[in-house]
Each structure stands twice: as structure tokens, then as C-alpha cells.
Amino acid sequence: MAIKLYGAALSPFVRKTRVFLAEKDIPFESVHVDPFNAPEDYSNINPLRRIPAMEHDGRLLADSAVICAYLERAFPETPALYPMDxxxxxxxxxxxxxxxxxxxxxxxxxxxxxxxxxxxxxxxxxxxxxxxxxxxxxxxxxxxxxxxxxxxxxxxxxxxxxxxxxxxxxxxxxxxxxxxxxxxxxxxxxxxxxxxxxxxxxxxxxxxxxxxxxxxxxx
The missing domain is CATH 1.20.1050.10 (Glutathione S-transferase Yfyf (Class Pi); Chain A, domain 2)
Known part of the structure; x- marks a missing residue:
């Protein structure tokens, strides 16, 4: 299942996640979510209604730090973006x-x-x-x-x-x-x-x- 990343372009936290995905060469679908006017059902994706959020293989994740940590473990074959030491x-x-x-x-x-x-x-x-x-x-x-x-x-x-x-x-x-x-x-x-x-x-x-x-x- 393709990754869906929910968020808005100018958010530094969304940008952090997009850059992380790009550096690891992981394809994803970008879904625009206005944090000031998110759709009502966005609460089902992120109960805090913040951006970014991500969907992958039926899993829903929120918070850029959590998403990036997940991606590092889920795609170990791509370049590592956390130090080994x-x-x-x-x-x-x-x-x-x-x-x-x-x-x-x-x-x-x-x-x-x-x-x-x-x-x-x-x-x-x-x-x-x-x-x-x-x-x-x-x-x-x-x-x-x-x-x-x-x-x-x-x-x-x-x-x-x-x-x-x-x-x-x-x-x-x-x-x-x-x-x-x-x-x-x-x-x-x-x-x-x-x-x-x-x-x-x-x-x-x-x-x-x-x-x-x-x-x-x-x-």
C-alpha cells in the first residue's frame, strides 16, 4: 500500500517528513490538509488534528518525529538517517x-x-x-x-x-x-x-x- 502523507507545504514538520522520505527515496502520495480548516473526519487519522499524519499499510501515525522513526525501521534498506552509534x-x-x-x-x-x-x-x-x-x-x-x-x-x-x-x-x-x-x-x-x-x-x-x-x- 502506498504511503499517504497528510499536511500542508509550509509546515516545517511536514517539510521535515517530506525531506526524510525523499532522502530515503521512498515514494508517497501527498494529501493536502489545512491545519486551520481540516476536514471533520481528519480526527480519525490524527485525534489531535495536527499535521503531519501518515498512513501506511493500514497503519495511521501522527507527529513528524514518530513518523520519521517509523520510516527508518520500516525501510532499513534505504540510506540510514539516524546514527548507529x-x-x-x-x-x-x-x-x-x-x-x-x-x-x-x-x-x-x-x-x-x-x-x-x-x-x-x-x-x-x-x-x-x-x-x-x-x-x-x-x-x-x-x-x-x-x-x-x-x-x-x-x-x-x-x-x-x-x-x-x-x-x-x-x-x-x-x-x-x-x-x-x-x-x-x-x-x-x-x-x-x-x-x-x-x-x-x-x-x-x-x-x-x-x-x-x-x-x-x-x-
């Missing part, structure tokens, strides 16, 4: 969680949501809230991630992994919101994010996303 594996899980729970509230739910989603909904952007995020809340996170990648090729272990995908997915939304890392202040992190977002798995998605966001923000 126990310490590196734990670090990858930690950085994925860090991206989803520490970066996301600021890069996505503050900057991106106000600059893009609020405009889509015809509501004003809360620029004071964005300013606080940029000047007070995000710099410690950027500094931490700079320390994690400095002198390394990848965030966890010796190979590209879920940690790199999760972190870069949040910075994609940060860029959609009109903000970017300062390469003078965070040179290693900025270069790493650019490198990851340039991978074919990301660039194919971002080309379409960038076009849509540009039209929206310029309209």
Missing part, C-alpha cells in the same frame, strides 16, 4: 527535539506565523513580538547550535541525519518570514543551514514554497 543517536534525537520544541515556537510560530500566516488571514503582524524573539530569545539558541556544528560536517555523528533535517526545516520557515542567520556572528551554523537547504531533497520543495511566499508577501 548510541551517543550520536541520542544526540540526533536531542537536536531534533530541540528544533521542534525550542526553535519552532520562535522561528515558525512567531516570525513565520506573523509575517506569512497572519497576512494570509488578513491580520496584522505582531512586529514587537518578532523583535523580542530576534533580539532576546533566539540568539542563545543560535549560539548553542553554532557550538554544536563548529568544526563538524554534520550535527550528529559522521553522516547527514534527522538532526540536520529538523534544524534546517525550522530555518526554512525563518527565511520565509524574511529573516536569516548573521554569517558574521554564526558562521558555522549559517554555512551548515545553507548547505542542508541546498540538498535536492530540500531545494525541490523550497523552490515551490519560495514562489508562493513571495507572491503572498508581495501581494
Amino acid at each position: 548510541a551517543a550520536d543517536y541520542a544526540h540526533a534525537l536531542w537536536l531534533e527535539k530541540y528544533a521542534d520544541y525550542e526553535l519552532a515556537p520562535l522561528t515558525t510560530f512567531t516570525v513565520f506565523r506573523n509575517r506569512v500566516i497572519m497576512k494570509l488571514m488578513g491580520k496584522p503582524s505582531d512586529e514587537e513580538r518578532i523583535a523580542r524573539a530576534l533580539t532576546e530569545k533566539l540568539p542563545p539558541h543560535f549560539a548553542y547550535l553554532e557550538s554544536q556544528i563548529k568544526g563538524r560536517e554534520w550535527l550528529a555523528g559522521e553522516q547527514f541525519s534527522i538532526a540536520d533535517i529538523a534544524v534546517a526545516s525550522q530555518f526554512a520557515n525563518f527565511a520565509h518570514g524574511g529573516e536569516h542567520l548573521d554569517p558574521q556572528q554564526y558562521p558555522s551554523l549559517a554555512a551548515h543551514v545553507d548547505k542542508v537547504l541546498s540538498r535536492p531533497s530540500f531545494s525541490a520543495l523550497l523552490e515551490r514554497e519560495n514562489s508562493f511566499v513571495a507572491k503572498l508577501r508581495g501581494g
